Amino acid sequence: MQFRILIALLIFLGSYLPLSLILLAQNFDYASLSKPFCCAFWTGTCSLPFKNPAFAIGIFAVCVACLVVTLGSLAVVRPKHEILVKDAKYVPTDLMNYTLPYIVAFMSIDYQESGKFVGFLIFLGWMFWITYKSGQIILNPLLIVLGWRLYDLSYSFVGSNDPQNAKALVKGNIEAGQRCRQTSVQDILVIKNNGGAGG
Template sequence: MEADLQIKFPAALIIFIGSYFPLSLILIAQDYNYDMVTSSICNIITSNNCIIPFNNGYYTITFFIVCLLCFLISLGALSTIKPKTPVNITQSKYIPAELMSYTLPYIVSFMSIDYQETGKFVGLLVFLCWIFLITFRSGQLILNPLLIVFGWRLYEIKYTFPGDGNERTAKTLSKSPLQPGERYNQSIIQDIMIIKSNQKP
């Protein structure tokens, strides 16, 4: 039986920030100065008078880059997982992702959040901190609905280990449809089972 790998705080923070990459896109779109759409694009190498077409370019672009880097790191880390422990699946049920806690910050982003309104911006950061702590402590951090875009799906399965008839239940992330009666290789990260494909014969 494989040990349950626990996500360290820095890695958890990277996963959480990366999961809100779409939010950074929304904020950057809201902050864009659309009066400059028809303006010519200047060459930042040869010109000293370039104007960034954002109302708060420093904060907007920084948040976007940080979210993008964290998201790419998260995908890269997930791709390096090599499930090795075999399990026999006896039952499998697809679970639609729970989106409420994930989408709340997106709803907040449309409530006239402005980087220059310090109170509202700090309030959004406090709100995100609470969501992070809740998801981190509950062990659900890796259940990022954004992974759906990249082919990952959440299942609830019943399974047994080879040679052990005790049936167990787990939530599972998998890129392949999970079929009862099949054997798969898995790894467990913070109570969430990761399955990538059937066990090779």
């Protein structure tokens, strides 16, 4: 089973927080730095120093919110079932899917150029659909930076010799022979405290 599409979309958008920050910086009106500082926005005499503040700040805020929800969801997960790891293979992240939008962003994407921006959104939507359908939505570079790794696991539950196979999102590293606790989020095992003794 794949991640439900709404959860997948949250993870996908959260992973592009750095891209939204780049676009925010590109949209900044650097000429405003030479003007006197003004923060009384309610008077109508001040404005945010962006060419398109609604788009620039809005998209950045959405990406921040999606990343916070993703990390918050992982933080509240409590692994319960103890397993014995038989074999663990690290699944390297295919960064090409994530670097392509960055390359496109540096090709003069501007919130003010509606045609280019709509085309960029269509491109991102297509990238999301490919990533979602290929089952690679959890291969999130930001999660890697924060210490999460994806593994193909062969394991059995403690007290059982029946072999099981699954993908696991692991906080840190994991090796064959370890005992650890996991919980399943759809078809992905989540393992956080994996420093159990070998079995």
